[in-house]
Amino acid sequence: MVSDLIDRTNMTWKVDLVKESFSPSEAEEILCIPLSMFSQNVSLVWSGEHSGIYSVRSWYRMLLPDSVIANSDKALFKKIWQVDCPTKMNIQCWKFLKNLVPTKLNLCTRIVTTDPTCFRCLQSPENVAHVLRNCPFADQVWARVGIHSPTIDEQSSFSEWLSKLLSNISNNKSTEVLITIWALWTAQNKFIFEGEQKNPTDIVTSIKSYSLDLRLVSDCLTASNPRACIRWLAPADPFVKVNFDVGFRQHEKSATIGVIIRNMEGQILGASSLLAYHIPSTFAAEAQAAICGLRLAADMGFRQIEVEGDSRAVVTKLQSDSDDPSDIGALISEAKGQTRRFQECRFLFRHRSRNRVAHALAALRRSLDTDLVWIEEAPVEIETLAAEDRRWLDPP
Ligand SMILES: [Zn+2]
Numbered sequence: 001m002v003s004d005l006i007d008r009t010n011m012t013w014k015v016d017l018v019k020e021s022f023s024p025s026e027a028e029e030i031l032c033i034p035l036s037m038f039s040q041n042v043s044l045v046w047s048g049e050h051s052g053i054y055s056v057r058s059w060y061r062m063l064l065p066d067s068v069i070a071n072s073d074k075a076l077f078k079k080i081w082q083v084d085c086p087t088k089m090n091i092q093c094w095k096f097l098k099n100l101v102p103t104k105l106n107l108c109t110r111i112v113t114t115d116p117t118c119f120r121c122l123q124s125p126e127n128v129a130h131v132l133r134n135c136p137f138a139d140q141v142w143a144r145v146g147i148h149s150p151t152i153d154e155q156s157s158f159s160e161w162l163s164k165l166l167s168n169i170s171n172n173k174s175t176e177v178l179i180t181i182w183a184l185w186t187a188q189n190k191f192i193f194e195g196e197q198k199n200p201t202d203i204v205t206s207i208k209s210y211s212l213d214l215r216l217v218s219d220c221l222t223a224s225n226p227r228a229c230i231r232w233l234a235p236a237d238p239f240v241k242v243n244f245d246v247g248f249r250q251h252e253k254s255a256t257i258g259v260i261i262r263n264m265e266g267q268i269l270g271a272s273s274l275l276a277y278h279i280p281s282t283f284a285a286e287a288q289a290a291i292c293g294l295r296l297a298a299d300m301g302f303r304q305i306e307v308e309g310d311s312r313a314v315v316t317k318l319q320s321d322s323d324d325p326s327d328i329g330a331l332i333s334e335a336k337g338q339t340r341r342f343q344e345c346r347f348l349f350r351h352r353s354r355n356r357v358a359h360a361l362a363a364l365r366r367s368l369d370t371d372l373v374w375i376e377e378a379p380v381e382i383e384t385l386a387a388e389d390r391r392w393l394d395p396p
Contacts (some may be wrong), residue, residue, distance in 0.1 A: 011037045032280035035097040036330040050325030052287030076163045089178045096128050097159050100103040131379035140200040176211050199369035232389035234264045239304045244289040245358035248282040255285035258361025272373040273365040286311040287331035294338035303343040318347040357385045
């Protein structure tokens, strides 16, 4: 019986018994199923969506073998989307990686044209790698921009080359790479369709001036109102505020958890830095962290609390009045059960820039030997961050 595997007093899995009774991989899967002290209706859960509700989109995604998107490509796509530049450039770069652009070779494949040769050098077939890397024209542009093309076999794919190029350069340089790619493609099209013949120096001048403008705009945007960006918001009187955050390691199925409780003056009332195992996902980690925050606040005797996290999906579930049908439903139900220990409890979502102290407490756990809880104090690096938060508070 499944119930024989559960310790009903603490509502936890009997870890040793589960490990004895199942293979290591099955045991890990079982131990990752969250349990709750608070009863939940038995229901079917669709694990393909965070909402727990079936959708055709998620079914299709589950049918695709992992090999359809190799891990290296996933990492590269992620990097491309993180580059700070106009979105049209991120999108265009993604299209190059997916080969969704009308190069002459692609047009030949679709029988739109019969000659795949590059208009510019008249030497090789025009594919993505040629226009953006191998064409002598592109080569001169990269050299003058001052970005050294990584040494890689000429036959290697465009994505392998780009991945290597972006792996070891600063954020500003990554922006310049995407601007250069954009400029090379635009120049090739203007050459073909408008007969515009710019030399590499002209193109490099416009790349340099564009990236400088972009940096200036970005600096102005972040500097003009730093207060609005990073401000921790104090709880309303007489509430105390509980901030929680996590660091999740997928391969270990482990999560570090940081919790900080402060009053309306921003003074630290309690803090904890914990490590949890058998955590299946980052959502489960966030929900577990909310529970830890609620438990600490209740154990310390607070009656009115605001619980604040930076995972919109999890906070939305915590705010909802209805049962959560997803695979973290048991954790959501446990967190909601814990709220009965308070006179008043509100859940709030805030951007992670307002949640830095909890984030630092979660990160801190990796350098500690054991779980720690502090009352009315915290380690010096945490005190420093909390003091910065206090500086932004409105004067009373
Ligand atoms: Zn060419």
